[in-house]
Amino acid sequence: MRLRTHVLASPAFLLFSSVILGKPPSPPAFLACAFGSVLPEVDKPDSLVGRFFPFSPWIHERFGHRGLTHGLLGLALATAIFAPLALWRFELWLALLVGYLSHLVLDMATLEGVPLLWPKTTRCVFPGRDDLRLDQSKPSTGRKEAVLSALFLGLAIGLWPLSQLGLPGALQRALGTLEETQNEYRKLADSYEVFLVGTLQDQITGEKRQGEWPIVALLPEGYLIVDQGRIRLVGTGQANLSPLHVSLKKGQPIRVVVLSLNLTGPLSNLLSYVDPQKEHYISGTLKLSTQANLPQDPQAYTVVRGSSELTLTYARLSDLEPILNAWVLSGSLLVLHRLRPNETLTPAGS
Numbered sequence: 001m002r003l004r005t006h007v008l009a010s011p012a013f014l015l016f017s018s019v020i021l022g023k024p025p026s027p028p029a030f031l032a033c034a035f036g037s038v039l040p041e042v043d044k045p046d047s048l049v050g051r052f053f054p055f056s057p058w059i060h061e062r063f064g065h066r067g068l069t070h071g072l073l074g075l076a077l078a079t080a081i082f083a084p085l086a087l088w089r090f091e092l093w094l095a096l097l098v099g100y101l102s103h104l105v106l107d108m109a110t111l112e113g114v115p116l117l118w119p120k121t122t123r124c125v126f127p128g129r130d131d132l133r134l135d136q137s138k139p140s141t142g143r144k145e146a147v148l149s150a151l152f153l154g155l156a157i158g159l160w161p162l163s164q165l166g167l168p169g170a171l172q173r174a175l176g177t178l179e180e181t182q183n184e185y186r187k188l189a190d191s192y193e194v195f196l197v198g199t200l201q202d203q204i205t206g207e208k209r210q211g212e213w214p215i216v217a218l219l220p221e222g223y224l225i226v227d228q229g230r231i232r233l234v235g236t237g238q239a240n241l242s243p244l245h246v247s248l249k250k251g252q253p254i255r256v257v258v259l260s261l262n263l264t265g266p267l268s269n270l271l272s273y274v275d276p277q278k279e280h281y282i283s284g285t286l287k288l289s290t291q292a293n294l295p296q297d298p299q300a301y302t303v304v305r306g307s308s309e310l311t312l313t314y315a316r317l318s319d320l321e322p323i324l325n326a327w328v329l330s331g332s333l334l335v336l337h338r339l340r341p342n343e344t345l346t347p348a349g350s
């Protein structure tokens with residue numbers, strides 16, 4: 001096939017491999033794949049690739065066109081020769097090999113086929129019928145390759161959204177169950193905002209709602225989300241919301257800052273460690289000198305439980321505001337901030 005066809009078809013092969021591996025390709029990976037897709041033509045001195053490699057005439061004289069470089073042994077040699085690239089950018093090395101393999105696959109669709117098992121000269125072809133493969137000697141082949149290139153570009157466009165999800169993500173989105181999202185959430189939560197997207201049903205009112213909600217945390221019972229300013233639990237059983245069909249959406253990068261505190265004295269001392277203007281959550285235990293009576297919202301998750309001995313689960317400073325003057329006999333807390341790019345901490349008490 002013409003080099004142009006190999007180059008134009010290479011994105012589809014790269015995106016297909018990205019769907020399988022579950023990692024979207026970077027722009028340089030497309031260039032590496034395109035380079036790999038024409039590399040087997042190094043055995044042809046008058047080809048565009050052959051002109052750039054001084055040893056191309058020697059390869060052609062020794063092995064001929066569609067010999068060594070058009071077989072699995074040639075792919076293995078390319079794997080070894082470009083191995084140093086894997087130490088620098090593994091993704092580019094893998095993309096180059098995907099491109100190389102795509103060249104062999106496409107050339108199998110020509111009348112001549114390729115000697116995949118070189119040095120055995122048996123030609124491997126696909127499909128098996130001669131009349132279904134491209135005959136390079138016919139003038140009409142150029143038009144057929146143009147159609148083939150367009151089909152591969154269309155396939156690449158179709159694979160693009162799937163490559164952003166990966167096969168597990170696509171399966172999770174198709175099934176829409178909460179359990180299918182959890183592994184993906186664990187991979188993303190420490191580095192990105194994560195949103196729960198889909199349809200939820202209120203356990204009290206029965207109302208069904210569609211939208212996207214920031215995820216606070218993953219608990220054994222389900223996800224804690226922010227819904228209209230309230231922390232609510234999405235799950236089964238005693239959850240506030242039931243998931244009908246959900247998936248995850250990756251947001252912007254974040255930096256997670258966690259501070260461990262042993263707190264005594266006025267609870268207001270907590271202000272020295274929390275920036276109320278940034279996303280923050282407080283978890284742990286507090287033992288107070290007096291009982292605390294905090295208002296409860298039946299439609300929200302209870303982030304502060306107890307009276308004189310409190311258990312905090314992803315509470316915010318606003319949840320503790322009514323008792324900031326309380327005296328803490330002992331307390332062990334984790335204060336978590338999620339900072340967006342260019343955000344810095346400015347605790348309220350500083």
